[in-house]
Amino acid sequence: MQPEIFISALVIVAYAGFLTKRLLTYLHAFQQEEYDSARFIKWMLLNKVIDKRLTVILLALGVMWFFLGEFRFLISLLVFIAFTVISYVEKNPRKESKKKLAMTARAKRIYTIALLAGLLPAGFVLFVHLPWIWIALVQFAPFTLVIANGLLKPYEELTQKKYWNEAYKKLRDLSPTVIGITGSYGKTSVKHVLGHILGNHAPTLMTPGSVNTPMGITRIIREQLDETHRYFIAEMGAYGPGSIQRLCKLCPPDIGVITAIGHAHYERFKSLETVAEAKFELAQAALQREGKVITHEKVLRFPYTEKFSDDHADSFIIAGSTPEYALVVENAQQTLHGIEINIKWKEQAYTLEAPLYGLHHADNIILAFLTACELGLAPEDIINALKTTPQIQHRLEVKKMGKTVLIDDAYNSNPLGFRSALDLLFQLGNKKRKILITPGMVELGAAHDDVHKQIGIVAAQSCDIAIVIQANRIRSFVHGFNENKRADQTLYEMETFAQAQEWVQDNKQDNDVILIENDLPDVYERLPKL
Numbered sequence: 001m002q003p004e005i006f007i008s009a010l011v012i013v014a015y016a017g018f019l020t021k022r023l024l025t026y027l028h029a030f031q032q033e034e035y036d037s038a039r040f041i042k043w044m045l046l047n048k049v050i051d052k053r054l055t056v057i058l059l060a061l062g063v064m065w066f067f068l069g070e071f072r073f074l075i076s077l078l079v080f081i082a083f084t085v086i087s088y089v090e091k092n093p094r095k096e097s098k099k100k101l102a103m104t105a106r107a108k109r110i111y112t113i114a115l116l117a118g119l120l121p122a123g124f125v126l127f128v129h130l131p132w133i134w135i136a137l138v139q140f141a142p143f144t145l146v147i148a149n150g151l152l153k154p155y156e157e158l159t160q161k162k163y164w165n166e167a168y169k170k171l172r173d174l175s176p177t178v179i180g181i182t183g184s185y186g187k188t189s190v191k192h193v194l195g196h197i198l199g200n201h202a203p204t205l206m207t208p209g210s211v212n213t214p215m216g217i218t219r220i221i222r223e224q225l226d227e228t229h230r231y232f233i234a235e236m237g238a239y240g241p242g243s244i245q246r247l248c249k250l251c252p253p254d255i256g257v258i259t260a261i262g263h264a265h266y267e268r269f270k271s272l273e274t275v276a277e278a279k280f281e282l283a284q285a286a287l288q289r290e291g292k293v294i295t296h297e298k299v300l301r302f303p304y305t306e307k308f309s310d311d312h313a314d315s316f317i318i319a320g321s322t323p324e325y326a327l328v329v330e331n332a333q334q335t336l337h338g339i340e341i342n343i344k345w346k347e348q349a350y351t352l353e354a355p356l357y358g359l360h361h362a363d364n365i366i367l368a369f370l371t372a373c374e375l376g377l378a379p380e381d382i383i384n385a386l387k388t389t390p391q392i393q394h395r396l397e398v399k400k401m402g403k404t405v406l407i408d409d410a411y412n413s414n415p416l417g418f419r420s421a422l423d424l425l426f427q428l429g430n431k432k433r434k435i436l437i438t439p440g441m442v443e444l445g446a447a448h449d450d451v452h453k454q455i456g457i458v459a460a461q462s463c464d465i466a467i468v469i470q471a472n473r474i475r476s477f478v479h480g481f482n483e484n485k486r487a488d489q490t491l492y493e494m495e496t497f498a499q500a501q502e503w504v505q506d507n508k509q510d511n512d513v514i515l516i517e518n519d520l521p522d523v524y525e526r527l528p529k530l
Contacts, residue, residue: 183259212237456480
């Protein structure tokens with residue numbers, strides 16, 4: 001074998017080792033972007049997550065290749081060493097990430113096809129011995145995932161359709177009462193409270209956690225729904241116009257609950273009016289089954305939603321603050337033991353109490369109460385069930401950690417919830433040191449800077465120490481806080497949540513009250529250094 005062919009073959013082997021690890025790094029982000037090729041490419045380009053270290057090395061070796069022709073064998077050997085070293089130091093996202101890469105069947109399919117797509121062109125180097133060609137292959141690596149995703153799309157759609165049909169048939173055959181819940185925020189919390197109420201009355205299945213996509217709901221129906229379940233509660237997420245409509249074809253709702261319309265996921269919809277129309281796809285589906293729509297007056301503050309509810313007034317059950325609404329909220333307050341709400345329903349006065357924290361949960365509790373009433377439960381039974389509602393994990397979950405109080409709101413990412421969390425921090429932290437840890441919010445689109453500026457101002461009135469993670473992403477929050485803080489308040493900027501935790505561990509004092517407000521996935525916080 002000629003020396004050039006031999007060393008080129010060695011380089012290909014080293015490149016293959018590099019590619020197997022680099023593709024895992026990119027696949028991790030691709031998975032967190034829900035295998036959406038457009039969003040993945042946008043994330044990669046906006047954050048400049050492209051290879052730099054290896055590219056600079058290969059560029060230098062390429063220059064040497066032209067000017068030091070007699071040392072080309074040695075230069076090729078250096079290319080081999082470069083690939084080997086870079087692949088050795090590359091982190092494994094299956095072990096070293098906040099939310100680890102899950103090698104699901106779909107992830108394995110994409111990874112395998114992408115690996116083949118990346119390796120096939122490498123054979124070209126056996127005939128053209130140029131280090132610069134390796135630069136093109138290195139930069140091409142993330143796009144092999146996009147190619148693989150495109151090639152697999154027909155298969156994925158076929159497989160998903162098969163599972164979808166199985167779930168649809170099972171749901172139709174077992175015929176539980178289906179409650180669909182959607183909204184810009186609050187849907188998981190309403191589901192949690194309603195699931196607890198109904199579960200005290202009859203067997204109830206609800207989609208777990210934040211599962212709200214077609215395949216997520218399909219999996220729950222196929223694997224968990226059985227003939228004992230009287231109620232099925234499906235959280236429905238909207239990723240664009242038509243999303244809710246598709247979910248309603250899978251789970252035709254007997255009751256539709258619309259929690260809120262706001263800036264969460266604003267980036268995907270571009271306008272609040274578009275958000276409103278997308279959420280009301282659930283209302284349309286419920287009406288097709290002659291069902292009811294349960295919502296709050298705040299949802300009807302848009303031309304489309306107001307007109308829709310007026311046109312179908314007999315099908316809407318609305319909570320509000322004035323007597324014109326079916327349920328009238330007279331007062332809601334946060335106590336040290338939970339939320340207390342005074343309401344009037346069907347000319348009777350009731351007090352709802354739940355051991356939950358964050359006054360924004362008042363709306364969620366009210367919507368759950370209305371839904372349970374519409375399903376025939378007695379108000380007194382609902383009130384008793386509410387008193388034993390467990391806290392919602394990572395959603396203003398208050399925990400005692402020795403002498404420290406932790407407010408865990410790690411899964412929150414909307415302006416209303418953020419303000420409510422700051423109010424709770426201020427209340428529970430009365431005469432104590434109050435610490436806020438936050439990376440801010442995401443998917444606010446054009447409203448990003450303005451919303452964060454306003455939240456920064458509120459934070460300056462609510463906490464003594466603010467620890468901001470990835471501050472460059474929410475610079476307007478930093479400005480809002482610093483422009484309104486007192487002399488004894490401090491803002492720290494840190495790169496990762498782990499650094500913030502370390503600071504708290506080293507500096508915490510007895511009776512501190514600490515609020516963790518949102519915890520972003522790796523694609524926002526831990527950008528890979530390539």
